[in-house]
Every structure is written in C-alpha cells, then in structure tokens.
Amino acid sequence: MINSILTVENLSLSLSPQKEILSGVSFSIAKGETLLLCGKNGSGKSILLRALKGLIPITKGSIFLDDIDVSKKGNARNASIALVFQDTDTQIVGQTVYKDLLFGLENLGIKQEEREERIKEVSSLLDISSLLHKNPMNLSGGEKRRVALGGVLVMKPQIIFLDEPFANLDYPGITQVIASIMALQQRGVAIVIATHEVEKIAFHTDSMLILDKGKVVEWGTTKEMLFKSEQYGIRIQRVNGLPLPFEEYSWRN
Numbered sequence: 001m002i003n004s005i006l007t008v009e010n011l012s013l014s015l016s017p018q019k020e021i022l023s024g025v026s027f028s029i030a031k032g033e034t035l036l037l038c039g040k041n042g043s044g045k046s047i048l049l050r051a052l053k054g055l056i057p058i059t060k061g062s063i064f065l066d067d068i069d070v071s072k073k074g075n076a077r078n079a080s081i082a083l084v085f086q087d088t089d090t091q092i093v094g095q096t097v098y099k100d101l102l103f104g105l106e107n108l109g110i111k112q113e114e115r116e117e118r119i120k121e122v123s124s125l126l127d128i129s130s131l132l133h134k135n136p137m138n139l140s141g142g143e144k145r146r147v148a149l150g151g152v153l154v155m156k157p158q159i160i161f162l163d164e165p166f167a168n169l170d171y172p173g174i175t176q177v178i179a180s181i182m183a184l185q186q187r188g189v190a191i192v193i194a195t196h197e198v199e200k201i202a203f204h205t206d207s208m209l210i211l212d213k214g215k216v217v218e219w220g221t222t223k224e225m226l227f228k229s230e231q232y233g234i235r236i237q238r239v240n241g242l243p244l245p246f247e248e249y250s251w252r253n
C-alpha cells in the first residue's frame, strides 16, 4: 500500500497445532497514522502486537516495513517497532529511572551529549523529571507506565505499539498519557493503541481495527467503525439512549 510504514498480509499464528490464535489478519498503517486496536478480552490484541514486533514467530503471512518484506526478520522488526507492554513491570530494567532511560541509548551507541538531551526532553514530555533518581520498583503504577513509555521514546522509534496504555491509571495519569500520544502524533510517529477503553482516546485516532477470536472483523476510519463496534463487546457511551457524538470520545483535558 502506498505510504504505508507497516503492512500485514494474511497473518496467522498458532501456539499449538490445534488452536489458531490469529487467522488471516491483514491491515496497514501509514506514517503518522494512529490505529486503535480493539476487541474483547482474549481476542488476540496483545499476541498480534508481540508477533509483529518479532517476539512470537508467525505461522503464515507477510509483514512489510516501508515495503520491505521483514516476515522472516524478527530482529529488524524488533529494532524498528517499540512496544510498551500491558504489564510495565517486565519492561523496566534500570536501578534508577535515569539508568533505565539510559540503557537503550547506550545499546544504540548514542553519543553522551545527545543521550542527555533526549532524556531531558522525554522526562519533561512525560513529567518524570522529578523521578529520575528514584528506584523504579518504588514508583506507583502510573509513574511506572510513564517511565516504560519514556524508555521507548528516548530511542525515537517511528512505530510505537501501546498495549492497554490506560490500565490502572487515574484521571491525571490518563490525561498525561493522552498528551504524550498527541505529542508523538505531532512528530509523525505511527502509533497502534490496543485498548477497549475507546471513550478515552477514539477521537484522537485515525483508524480502528476490531479483532474477534483472532480475526479482523472491522477495519476502517475510527469515526465509521466506532459505532459498529458495540456488537464486538466495545462499550459505546449513550445519553438518553443516543450514542455520544464522535468528538466526545476524548479524555483530553
């Protein structure tokens, strides 16, 4: 597809011979596009994100990055795609927040001056500057999530997957994550957000893909898909029986 940064064609994945977890998944995402990935618990959202990043081998199908076939190049996908896990505890490795942010930059061989620059910029964006010298283990859930996001943002990826970015966050935590997502959009980063909490973010996304039992059941502009999503277990907000207008699907404050 023209201008697509990530294209997935007919992807299937089985973890055991009897059970296909993803079947014939196809979609694409353009540079700077934000895709909302929805579906019930167990529909395959997290597995799809992990498989695209190259953490789980796919059984069938093709994955292209910038029109280059990387289906068999898990390492190339791992390097190009940043994933913030549903469970952020597994993602934070440093003994301090600062060291955690530094870790990826050192691996990439980024020069000292630029490392400091990037850490400063991302800390200020995510409002974690005051946490830099704390032990990540002692942070709250919301703080940890911002640190995990920071750990991938300092690497300046062009594609970011966020798996349940609002889980366990309070209202200020959610609005901070939304502000960070919008800052990434301004920079032209392609973003995939896996969540069923569409009321918080749908208005700020371009496209929506709905998975049901590992298959794509809807894919199109968020505005069109949102109101079709109720049958797949996504909660549409209503007032006096009428669905809220699309513009209201935003917790941006």
Ligand SMILES: Nc1ncnc2c1ncn2[C@@H]1O[C@H](COP(=O)(O)OP(=O)(O)OP(=O)(O)O)[C@@H](O)[C@H]1O
Residues within 6 Å of the ligand: 015, 021, 039, 040, 041, 042, 043, 044, 045, 046, 047, 048, 086
């Ligand atoms: N390690 C595993 N081995 C076998 N089956 C698994 C494994 N991990 C997940 N599954 C199955 O794969 C399916 C998809 O799981 P996945 O975690 O991708 O769902 P999800 O859409 O992210 O759900 P949630 O909304 O609860 O996060 C589920 O049926 C799950 O039971």
Ligand SMILES: [Mg+2]
Residues within 6 Å of the ligand: 045, 046, 047, 086, 163
């Ligand atoms: Mg999940």
